Amino acid sequence: MKKVLTIAGSDCSGGAGIQADLKTMTAHGVYGMSAITALTAQNTTGVYGVFEAPPEFVGQQLDCIFQDIRPDAVKIGMVSNASIIEVIVRKLRDYRAERIVVDPVMVATSGSRLMADAAVTTLRDRLLPIAAVITPNIPEAECLCGFVIESTDDMLRAAKNIARLLPGAVLIKGGHLTDAADDLLYCDGQAHWYHAPRVENPNTHGTGCTLSSAIACELAFGHPLPEAVGRAKEYITGALSAGLDLGKGSGPLNHCFAIREE
Numbered sequence: 001m002k003k004v005l006t007i008a009g010s011d012c013s014g015g016a017g018i019q020a021d022l023k024t025m026t027a028h029g030v031y032g033m034s035a036i037t038a039l040t041a042q043n044t045t046g047v048y049g050v051f052e053a054p055p056e057f058v059g060q061q062l063d064c065i066f067q068d069i070r071p072d073a074v075k076i077g078m079v080s081n082a083s084i085i086e087v088i089v090r091k092l093r094d095y096r097a098e099r100i101v102v103d104p105v106m107v108a109t110s111g112s113r114l115m116a117d118a119a120v121t122t123l124r125d126r127l128l129p130i131a132a133v134i135t136p137n138i139p140e141a142e143c144l145c146g147f148v149i150e151s152t153d154d155m156l157r158a159a160k161n162i163a164r165l166l167p168g169a170v171l172i173k174g175g176h177l178t179d180a181a182d183d184l185l186y187c188d189g190q191a192h193w194y195h196a197p198r199v200e201n202p203n204t205h206g207t208g209c210t211l212s213s214a215i216a217c218e219l220a221f222g223h224p225l226p227e228a229v230g231r232a233k234e235y236i237t238g239a240l241s242a243g244l245d246l247g248k249g250s251g252p253l254n255h256c257f258a259i260r261e262e
């Protein structure tokens with residue numbers, strides 16, 4: 001069985017973060033493991049508290065994982081401060097981790113900040129260089145490229161610009177922009193567009209976490225990146241279309257769509 005590790009924050013309401021990642025991994029038939037960077041008190045209406053793990057404890061979790069069950073791929077989500085980022089980079093380099101997908105989580109769908117401003121520079125200079133692919137949404141891509149993205153032409157310009165910051169690839173997610181839900185992968189100097197119809201579903205809590213985890217699973221299976229993204233895109237569209245409606249705000253996805261009907 002393939003093994004995939006998520007390094008991310010916990011969402012007690014089960015829609016995003018570690019919980020979304022592990023559900024995605026199980027639905028893909030891979031063995032999921034987690035190193036928790038922070039506990040959040042959140043639900044579908046917002047983030048009400050964040051309790052960061054001490055960086056050395058994040059390191060200790062990574063030692064336990066890599067010294068025992070080596071992951072085939074790694075997904076990194078919420079990393080809220082620079083010291084946590086530093087320890088993750090050091091450990092992943094020491095253990096020569098492969099197939100690293102970085103979702104540069106900065107702000108939750110509900111609008112709450114999940115990363116300190118000061119950590120953005122560390123993310124860019126230290127974490128991005130070890131990623132095989134990074135998966136910013138439109139606001140995160142704007143933060144990395146420094147200009148406003150209002151069209152698919154802007155997405156392409158931003159992708160080329162961000163690609164200069166890292167040896168790997170960049171996937172800009174269009175969920176916040178297009179009338180459809182078109183994402184752009186810029187990989188080895190080539191643009192790949194993934195077109196999908198916009199699903200009329202306001203429940204999008206955890207879409208970014210889910211997509212990046214699905215990509216990590218597909219990379220663990222050995223698919224080349226453009227194909228891995230295509231398969232992950234099908235998964236996210238399916239989980240959104242399956243139409244779960246839980247909570248008072250932007251609700252979670254339905255990861256059971258691929259498993260069984262009631």
Ligand SMILES: Nc1ncnc2c1ncn2[C@@H]1O[C@H](COP(=O)(O)OP(=O)(O)O)[C@@H](O)[C@H]1O
Pocket residue numbers: 109136137138173174175176181182183196197198199200201204206207208209211233236237240
């Ligand atoms: N209403 C929607 N219908 C179909 N796909 C969507 C919808 N909203 C988001 N997506 C897709 O979900 C994935 C996550 O995108 P996005 O919501 O932009 O990221 P984030 O959750 O990081 O803000 C992307 O593949 C995006 O195209």
Ligand SMILES: Cc1ncc(COP(=O)(O)O)c(N)n1
Pocket residue numbers: 008009010011016017018040077078105107108109114204205206207208209210
């Ligand atoms: C712990 C944690 N990590 C990430 C997100 C972002 O979620 P989304 O996928 O909706 O952008 C979140 N709300 N909570």
